[in-house]
Amino acid sequence: MECPKCHHQNSKVNDSRPADGGAAIRRRRECLNCKHRFSTYERIEQIPLLVIKRDGTREEFSQEKLLRGIVRSAETAYYHGTNAGIGSTS
Numbered sequence: 001m002e003c004p005k006c007h008h009q010n011s012k013v014n015d016s017r018p019a020d021g022g023a024a025i026r027r028r029r030e031c032l033n034c035k036h037r038f039s040t041y042e043r044i045e046q047i048p049l050l051v052i053k054r055d056g057t058r059e060e061f062s063q064e065k066l067l068r069g070i071v072r073s074a075e076t077a078y079y080h081g082t083n084a085g086i087g088s089t090s
Contacts, residue, residue, distance in 0.1 A: 001029055001040060008033035 001011045011029040014037070019026035025042045049061035 003031035003034060003036055004038055005036040006031060006034040011038075 002009055003011060008031055010032045012032060013027050014030055015028040017026055018024070019041060020043075023043065027040045027042065028037065029040060030037050050058045051061050052058055
């Protein structure tokens, strides 16, 4: 981690603790060159899930769209009689 004061590349971590309700980690660091103390925050980077469509285009994943497709598929199967034997005891 680069020191904001002297731009030295080496530092040591003196303390780590959760911050922002657990969404980040706050680290107290000390530069090994000039002894300057500073804080850094580490957060998880949110990268959206992408779906690659048949035509090669990319689209952000939508849980609602997936659920609609599953429901539509189940309704189609039910209307075509492919549910024969489901739930029956004979």
